[in-house]
Amino acid sequence: MNALWLENNQISLQNVPRPRKPNEALVKIRRAGICSTDLELVKGYYPYKGILGHEFVGEVVEVEDASWIGQRVVGEINVVCHQCEQCLNGRSTHCENRTVLGIVNRDGTFAEYTTLPPSNLHRVPDSVPDEMAVFTEPLAAALEIQQQIQIKPTDRVLLIGAGRLGQLIAQTLALTGCDLRVVARHAHQQDLLKRRGIRIIPEEEIKPWRWDIVVEATGSPSGFSLARQAVRPRGALVLKSTYKGELNLNFSSIVVDEINLIGSRCGPFEPALRLMESRQVDPTILIADEFKLDDALKAFEHAAETGVLKVLIET
Ligand SMILES: [Zn+2]
Ligand SMILES: [Zn+2]
Secondary structure (H helix, E strand, O other), X not given: OEEEEEEOOEEEEEEOOOOOOOOXXXXXXXXXXXXXXXXXXXXXXXXXXXXXOOEEEEEEEEOOOHHHXXXXXXXXXXXXXXXXXXHHOOOHHHOOOOEEOOOEOOOOOOEOEEEEOHHHXXXXXXXXXXXXXXXXXXXXXXXXXXXXXXXXXXXXXXXXXXXXXXXXXXXHHHOOOOEEEEEOOOHHHHHHHHHOOOOEOOHXXXXXXXXXXXXXXXXXXXXXXXXXXXXXXXEEEEEOOOOOOOOOOOHHHHHHOOOEEEEOXXXXXXXXXXXXXXXXXXXXXXXXXXXXXXXXXXXHHHHHOOOOOEEEEXX
């Protein structure tokens, strides 16, 4: 089958054998989305060799339990052991023996087929089209914030960054009724937020020590330092992006201001599907372009351009 292969910071289209794993479902990919993590993997941010891609919607074509056959599905990306200390204590996304779809020791979804254990799969409601369902994984990641902290309607919440993940975070935070402001660099990002009735704030108008909750979604040191200045004493600073290299951080100020630092990664799939089914969240406004798998290299070039949001690959 055709697949987008990453090796030594180079991506290329390769003809590879169709995957087969005992006790896993064979899923025919319908659409897959390029995310910032994919672009960082290509830059060599994490060591990974294999098929890229982890955001997808597909159809189950082979599996032991016949009730799955023909089902349109999305899939959780962490494949876990169910036996380690983390798994046994309800933290399976932190499984000590996990593989991660298209990220850690497991071939991903920019291919005609992939495999996942059936326990990772979620059926997609009929009313959720492919181009919406393909956003389930990043939307779930956005919702992890509400899993981790309580957001009150009276809270002042500042979101820094309105890129691929930032847009989804903005749409879900808006549902909490909090007093939300978003820092968005590009005009197009600002337009998408305005279309949803979400208020933006120019960087220079952000007063320090004022915000109950600050969510950092830029992954840049400047975004982090802005977030650090904005959060009030005893406020929460939620980190949604990884940072290249080391961050320079004055830890004493975190102690003195009693800041809650919260790292935030993968989230719950079922609520993400529900929010799209009810159209309370519409991620399709992020779609910038769509390419065939044969043009996946072009798709990656396009996704890497500044300000471009979601690029999809159709297989
Ligand atoms: Zn991703
Ligand atoms: Zn485990």
